Amino acid sequence: MEYVANQKNAKITLAIIEAIHENAAYLSEIDGATGDGDHGVNMDKGFMLAKERIQEDMDFSESLKVLGRTLVMDIGGSMGPIYGTMFSRLSRSLKKQDQITKEAVLEALNNAIQGLMDLAGAKVGDKTLLDTLYPATESYKEALKQEKSFKECLKALLDGAEAGKENTKNLVAKIGRAARLGERSKGFLDAGATSCCIILKTMASSMCEDIINE
Amino acid sequence: MEYVANQKNAKITLAIIEAIHENAAYLSEIDGATGDGDHGVNMDKGFMLAKERIQEDMDFSESLKVLGRTLVMDIGGSMGPIYGTMFSRLSRSLKKQDQITKEAVLEALNNAIQGLMDLAGAKVGDKTLLDTLYPATESYKEALKQEKSFKECLKALLDGAEAGKENTKNLVAKIGRAARLGERSKGFLDAGATSCCIILKTMASSMCEDIINE
Amino acid sequence: MQRIINDPSLVVEDMLKGFERCHKDIIHIDEENPRVVISNFAKDKKKVGIVTGGGSGHKPAFIGYCGKNMVDAVAVGEIFSSPTAKSFYDCIRAVDQGMGVACLYGNYAGDNMNVKMAMELAEDDDIEVKTVVANDDVASAPKTEMQKRRGVAGEILMWKVGGAKANQGATLEEVIAAAQKAMDNTRSVGVGLGPCTIPANGKPNFSIAEGTMEFGIGHHGEPGIRVESLASAKEIADEMTSLVVNDIPYVEGDEVVVLISGLGATPVMEQYIFFDEVAKNLDELGIKIYKSYVGNYFTSLEMNGVTLTMMKVDEELKECMDEEVETMGMTQIRR
Amino acid sequence: MQRIINDPSLVVEDMLKGFERCHKDIIHIDEENPRVVISNFAKDKKKVGIVTGGGSGHKPAFIGYCGKNMVDAVAVGEIFSSPTAKSFYDCIRAVDQGMGVACLYGNYAGDNMNVKMAMELAEDDDIEVKTVVANDDVASAPKTEMQKRRGVAGEILMWKVGGAKANQGATLEEVIAAAQKAMDNTRSVGVGLGPCTIPANGKPNFSIAEGTMEFGIGHHGEPGIRVESLASAKEIADEMTSLVVNDIPYVEGDEVVVLISGLGATPVMEQYIFFDEVAKNLDELGIKIYKSYVGNYFTSLEMNGVTLTMMKVDEELKECMDEEVETMGMTQIRR
Ligand SMILES: Nc1ncnc2c1ncn2[C@@H]1O[C@H](COP(=O)(O)OP(=O)(O)O)[C@@H](O)[C@H]1O
Ligand SMILES: Nc1ncnc2c1ncn2[C@@H]1O[C@H](COP(=O)(O)OP(=O)(O)O)[C@@H](O)[C@H]1O
Ligand SMILES: [Mg+2]
Ligand SMILES: [Mg+2]
Ligand SMILES: [Mg+2]
Ligand SMILES: [Mg+2]
16 A cells, blocks of 8 residues: 655655745746735745744644644735645645545545635636646546556646646636736736645655655 | 106006916916916916906006005915015005106105015015016116106116016026025026016006106 | 835834834734734723724724724734734634624635634634624625625724724624624725835836726725726716715615725825715715715725715614714714 | 816815815804815804914815814915915904914915915904914024924924913913914924825926935925935934934923824825834933824825924923814814
């Protein structure tokens, strides 16, 4: 059986935080084109705050919970509750398992999508981070259905995220600040979709390196 | 003896009013270069209001009083009291005489200058209407001293007014809105000096036509 | 960007310090959460607590309505960005006296989410929280989609009514009912003539071409109904009045409270000119003005423009509007 | 020019109509002179009348301070232009009850002339009129030429003190003495970051280059002391505080009222940031803030900038500042 250990595996979450930190300026730049240019700053603030509260020997699910809770409690805006909910949902799904299987990851992703839709009222196609998370999860699900290896499934997640993010260029923003631009928002990446892509890709790569085959 | 009749001679004042009305746009344009571009509007408003209150068969001095009083009472700003005082002083000096002699005109002009200096605190050279009124009066006084005819004296008034007004181009505004520009106010006519020049020139020409020689 | 600030990313922190210093006789900042402003009058007597919150940059809103007989605690967000769930939660905890808390806030995605999460936290503490969500902006969605409409300056009337009702000793249900009644009878619309700049951002949030105006703009610059040629005060007032009046609709014989707010850079002089045109329209329609407010009551940084808000009043709402109130943004002496 | 107006040459007329409609419970316009605004409280009791007046475009000044316990009648001029002598005179006549009238106005050429002429007219009616001429703007002339200094936002404190004193039943001499004391202890300075446009004129009155500010600007755009690079709120506050503090000077142990006013387009948020820096400076100097006001108290149309005003207070001035007041621009409940 293939799995990723949950115990003492906060390094995946720390890698995600690091990736957001490194890309903060880039994310703000993208937000600048159609929004108010602060997405990187907003994200970085919350993720760096969470970093201080996460020890490397925490469980992966516990570290996700801390990240999610920090975002919800201390960040505000829309990103706080949205990403907060995403990470909290991922955490809640995973905390049951010591050994995180590829099936468990799908369940967690689905739970996160459900949480986001319940909370934010954003739909697929509204040009938000959901337009990364949803196609990425679909792609993962497809790979899983084809009984691909954990690694290949994670690769599918990564590819799906990238494709979803890139596709936001073709979408018209229906929600958030960029909605002001209407049709003119076409041709630009969505900032939230971009950060979500960074998160999913980092998570996928980091988990790949950690797969145990017993 | 040369004189201008005071009785039933409001037409001089009406000519002044007419001249201001005709030049309103021009005066605003000049004010626009160094001030807020409303001098013509301000003047026209007051002078037209006075026009309604002046009958042609009024005494010249009485019509000046009505004009002065209208400006003081109904116009406000700085122009109301300043031109108001100027016309009131002219009126007060002239109302004693039925026959306005060239000496009486000098006295009236001097009285007006004194009134303006007492009231407004402007000095010669501050780039205001005083820089028309003062040199015009000096020029008139000089002609009178040389025992020139009434007509020649009035011609001197007219020339002095014109020269004074033109000379405001060389002055730096010390008072009023144009003072903001400091040195940059040089090279421009002063709006108040220009309106004063129109007033004095119109008065001089109009009186010239009216001189009686007995 | 011609602004009087220090670090652009700390404008909210810096502003709060000055605000607390200036209004220390009316409000104080929570000891543990610097993003929570609490009325000094909040616990003068046992009553329902009134909480609100929202992004910064709308001064006097939101903290300027914290004080006697109005809002008891305000959660403070970044510029144009919702406060944290924790701040809403801390507000709720700070003002609950066992009679429950009315959270009266505006319909924005972030605020909805953060209030929802704060309420879940409060539930664990057995604090009863009920909400009224302001949705007075007629231009933000058609009447068939009321739940999508944003809250704008009408929120002030909701706070005024809710705060007065709580002060009268009403139960949470009664406070919520009155605030909801206020909101149900309130409609607003805005017009934008010039944009604003979020300091940390440094460039205008959006643009409005010289000679045009955006009819129906939201108070963060959300898109309006249409971009039009800049019209006269009368024409703007006609258009705005008719949109607002026809939405409920207000009809002959109704009495209304009128609230005109400048969005920041519009001189108050113009707001009175605009108000006079609105009032003339109401005269013609036979709608009576019970009370009127004109001024910068709910701004959007230095945006150029105005909002028009009307609330139809009955005896209960009149009584609430007449209540004495003492806040930075509105001080009223009872006659 | 992005403005909400009708005929640009009638902005004052149009504004007055809206103002009277909105504040009919506090003020009314004289029946015969539409440029005279009179407090409804002016003759509630026999007292000294308080009159002021000035050009329009400074909302809330001047008419916004007409009301209970402050100014009894205001002469209204065109935008940035002195009212007529007749309007000042009509104000004086309207509020005289035999105890005389205190005309408390600002040091501008036009106002000086028009008040002077109004006083001559009042003399014929045997009305005793005395004046205090506000000259709080430190930047407008050196200390050796105090008589040349302009009046700016410090006028509000002069009205507050004069109005309170009159309400207490003081004689004309006492009212004048208190208002003069207020003025003698008051200093102001302004900074400009952006110009304003007189509507009838249509183009900015002056210009301030992006990245610069004009230190010491007057509130019609009169030239300041110098043009500087735009600095931080702290640096601006330091410079302004030290100019104001050193002029009287205010010294350790003094108590002062601080009034910050935005000039029109400066968000109130920034004014609080600025105020906090001023307050820190005063803390360091050991000067205590007795009371503080932050907001758009004395504006210049949509000019971008702020003024800083301080008044050193003794027991008499404190008592006057604490007095209840009800006007459009300042409403204060007595504690
Ligand atoms: N209501 C919403 N639901 C889901 N995602 C949203 C919503 N509003 C905005 N977003 C996402 O947020 C991103 C912008 O985030 P950020 O710049 O941090 O916040 P803000 O727009 O408040 O400045 C957008 O690119 C979009 O993906
Ligand atoms: N204090 C003063 N004393 C004398 N003349 C003055 C004074 N202030 C301004 N002026 C004159 O007024 C003229 C401008 O008048 P006007 O444009 O009508 O008034 P405003 O400057 O208020 O717009 C100037 O050109 C100058 O001649
Ligand atoms: Mg933002
Ligand atoms: Mg953003
Ligand atoms: Mg002018
Ligand atoms: Mg002018």
